[in-house]
Amino acid sequence: MQLTWTHLARQSGALALCAMGASLALAQTPAKLKVGLMLPYTGTFASLGTAIENGFRQHVNELGGKIAGREVEYFKVDDESEPAKATDNVNKLIKRDQVDVLIGTVHSGVAMAMAKAAKESGTLLIVPNAGADAVTGAMCAPNIFRSSFSNWQPGYAMGEVMAKKGIKKVVTITWKYAAGDESVKGFKESFEKGGGMVVKELSLPFPNVEFQGLLTEIAATKPDAVFTFFAGGAAVKFVKDYAAAGLKTSIPLYGSGFITDGNLEAQGAAADGIITALHYADSLDTKRDKAFRLAYAKTFKMQPDVYAVQGYDAAQMLAIGLNATKGDATKAAEISAALGKATIDSPRGPFTISPSHNPVQDFYIRQAGAKENKKIGIASAKLADPGRGCKM
Numbered sequence: 001m002q003l004t005w006t007h008l009a010r011q012s013g014a015l016a017l018c019a020m021g022a023s024l025a026l027a028q029t030p031a032k033l034k035v036g037l038m039l040p041y042t043g044t045f046a047s048l049g050t051a052i053e054n055g056f057r058q059h060v061n062e063l064g065g066k067i068a069g070r071e072v073e074y075f076k077v078d079d080e081s082e083p084a085k086a087t088d089n090v091n092k093l094i095k096r097d098q099v100d101v102l103i104g105t106v107h108s109g110v111a112m113a114m115a116k117a118a119k120e121s122g123t124l125l126i127v128p129n130a131g132a133d134a135v136t137g138a139m140c141a142p143n144i145f146r147s148s149f150s151n152w153q154p155g156y157a158m159g160e161v162m163a164k165k166g167i168k169k170v171v172t173i174t175w176k177y178a179a180g181d182e183s184v185k186g187f188k189e190s191f192e193k194g195g196g197m198v199v200k201e202l203s204l205p206f207p208n209v210e211f212q213g214l215l216t217e218i219a220a221t222k223p224d225a226v227f228t229f230f231a232g233g234a235a236v237k238f239v240k241d242y243a244a245a246g247l248k249t250s251i252p253l254y255g256s257g258f259i260t261d262g263n264l265e266a267q268g269a270a271a272d273g274i275i276t277a278l279h280y281a282d283s284l285d286t287k288r289d290k291a292f293r294l295a296y297a298k299t300f301k302m303q304p305d306v307y308a309v310q311g312y313d314a315a316q317m318l319a320i321g322l323n324a325t326k327g328d329a330t331k332a333a334e335i336s337a338a339l340g341k342a343t344i345d346s347p348r349g350p351f352t353i354s355p356s357h358n359p360v361q362d363f364y365i366r367q368a369g370a371k372e373n374k375k376i377g378i379a380s381a382k383l384a385d386p387g388r389g390c391k392m
Contacts, residue, residue, distance in 0.1 A: 030327055033070035035318075036093035038104030038114060041078040044207045044232045045106045047262060048307045049078075052128045054300050055311030056103060058292075059319070061299075067319050068327035075099055079110050081207070086113030094121050100329040101126065103314055106231075106307075108132035108151065108178035115139045124321075124329045128314040129307060133182050136358035138389030143332035145321075145339065145357040147314040149279055150385040151179050154256040155186030157363035157379040158227060158277040162254055163194020167224045170196060173214055174229040176203040183229040183256050191227075199223055209234045215245045226251055231258035236266045243270035260368045262305035267368075274368040280306040280348045281364045281375035292347035306348075313346050317353075320344070356387030 037056070039049035053076075060072050075097040077089045086109070093099045094117060101124040105111050111130030118125035119141045127135055127144070131151035135144065162170065170191065174180030180203060188198050200221055202214045218226060226247075230238045235258065242253055248270070253259075257278025260271050282303075292312065296304040317339060324338035325331040339353045351361035365377040 030070045032073040033067055033101070033322075033327065033329070034073050034075060034097060034099040036097060036099035036102045036104075037074055037076045038079050038090060038093060038102060038110075039076075040081045040106050041076075043081050044234055045081050046232075048106045048129065048232055051262065051305055051307035052103075052106070052311035052314075054296070055304065055308035055313075056128070056315045057311075058296060058299060058308075059312050059315035062295075063315075063319060067315075068322035068325070070322075070327045079105050079107070081105075081107040081110060083107065083109035083113060086110040087117065090114050090117045094123050100124065101318060103128055103311075105130055108182075111135055112139070112178070115141075115144055118144055122330065122332070124318075124332065124335065126314045126317055128310045130179070131182065132178050133385070134389070136354070136356040136385060136390065137387055140356045140387065140390035140392060141332075142336045142392060145317060145353065146359065147317050148310040148359070149361075150186075150358050151182030152186035152189075152385055153361075153383055154258075154277050154279070154363060155183040155188075155227075155229070156190045157383055158254060158256060159187040159190030159192075159196070160194060161275070161277060161365055161379045162225065162227070163191050163196050168196055169199045169223045170225050170227050171200045171202060171218050171221055171223040172198055172227045173202040173211075173218070175206040175208070175234075177206045179231075180206075180229050184227070187227050187256075207234060209237045211238055211241045212245075215241060215247060218251065219245065219247060223251060226253050228253065228255040228259055230255075231261075232263075235259045236263050239263070239267045239274070240270045248273075257306065257366060257373065260366075260373055262307060264368060264371045264373065271368040272370075276366045276368070276373065277363050277379040278306060278366060278373070279351075279359070279361045279363050280309050281366045282372045283374045284347070284349065284364075286347075286349070288345060289347040304347075309347050313344055313348075316344055316346070317342075354384050354387060355392070356385065356390040358385045358387065360384040 106129045108130045125144045127146040172184045257276040321335035351359045363379040364375045365379045366373040
């Protein structure tokens, strides 16, 4: 009987030790990293949202599904590119899901609401597209970063290119919202500095695509060229309508690169010859970009575009920041310091982060043709957004 009790006592002790070991192991396993993806999955910008998510997931998968030792768990909200719903949508991720980091979005108006919520709550935010100047300007904060561009940047780069080509009189056309207004503003700043003149600014409400009346006005004005900003499905329609109106052969079309990026197959021959400025091109021909494009095409069965690159680099930036804090997404000052010293090895080419947390990057001159946005030169090297109004 004594042997039996001794045996039981030993078993009990062993079980207790096992339970304690399991508890310690559980305690040492880092909590999952909750990533909130607030992107457009329906509407005009749906394809952009999908590409951004694909790019982000691609880099996370390269890291084995973990960032700074924390397994990544995704929470998704379709923002519908609707600013009126933005505050409620971002609060679903911050308050309901209690995410560690926000990734979003495409529409500048929606991004402004995200930036406000991130600033108020202290939640880490990385913007993988929306170029609203204020996000890294007057709304800047230690916990807000961008992996894409400011609206000012591609417009400014294209203005420099067109002024150097000797173009004098230009009509601009875009949507009447933050991205369109700020893109044209950046364009005007450099184009007029280079001796050009914007003779007419045309716009229509987002996401309106009834271009015909404005195209008639362009034909009547007879400028030397047109500068435009549109993206997504609307860009396809604009390019086709521009060609169908007979303007393509008489008034050259230039634009921020979003007019043709990710759209060339749908635009067809109507896009051939369009000159754009952007921080990515389809033919960069670097080892880094080739590896990225091959892996993306293999995983997602489609070719990547600038939106996929921006999503990929958002994940790269997140990893750099969290590696510096051992996975703690609340240490904004340390994340900021780490990214401020980093050079991000992007498929677009290496870039750094400005003091206002916007990429300092090369902008390429690209020509559309044969379903490719081919790099034909550098529009502006290491272009930094001025970060006007930013006070950290």
